Ligand SMILES: O=C(O)C(=O)C[C@H](O)C(=O)CO
């Protein structure tokens with residue numbers, strides 16, 4: 001297991017960040033390495049994000065010192081999305097088969113979590129997001145067809161997309177974690193535009209389905225002090241509560257969003273008028 005720790009940043013400090021500092025603070029890359037669990041521990045809402053890619057055998061979810069509990073999920077809950085080939089997640093002996101784009105919510109208090117691929121030649125890639133939890137809900141598999149689907153945007157504004165709310169109060173009860181997947185229609189490149197902030201929650205975006213020769217320009221920062229991070233396939237970005245989060249790609253793409261914080265009200269967003277952005 002490898003874990004990287006990121007401390008929280010004051011929004012005023014971001015004014016002075018150069019490109020590399022911005023990437024060091026907020027960009028999460030290298031999530032998938034064969035037979036390892038790669039984690040990033042952010043002090044923003046104590047979010048943990050990472051990846052597990054089992055190839056030669058099962059990969060287990062162990063508890064590093066940074067979490068400070070005997071097991072990973074002793075005081076946490078976990079969302080898992082499979083962005084690779086077919087695979088399985090076994091939670092305390094119960095096996096959940098996860099096809100590409102299926103999600104699994106793993107309840108607080110679960111002890112033994114292991115990840116496996118059906119075919120080492122086409123390994124599963126499990127994207128992981130975890131937040132603290134002080135109540136236990138049911139472990140539950142959610143496929144994209146079970147999601148609450150919200151079509152949004154239009155071809156005219158290059159942002160036609162469907163938001164799949166999967167680990168969301170209308171679909172699956174959790175202590176605080178809310179997660180889903182947004183798929184852009186071919187020929188549409190903008191996500192989350194018009195953009196927003198939500199001081200009550202932080203968010204992590206994980207971009208995938210980005211071709212090797214394409215990139216997503218992710219925008220962040222306070223509305224009048226924006227910055228961008230150029231992102232490749234299967235990279236994530238931490239979005240503190242004070243930051244906008246939206247992006248435009250050189251190709252259409254998919255992303256998984258994960259939120260933690262004071263509420264689970266998806267629509268509790270503060271819209272940012274484009275005229276106020278700098
Ligand atoms: O395409 C979008 O718009 C989104 O997916 C928005 C995110 O879900 C979000 O930022 C929720 O707060």
Ligand SMILES: [Zn+2]
Pocket residue numbers: 196197198203245
């Ligand atoms: Zn948001």
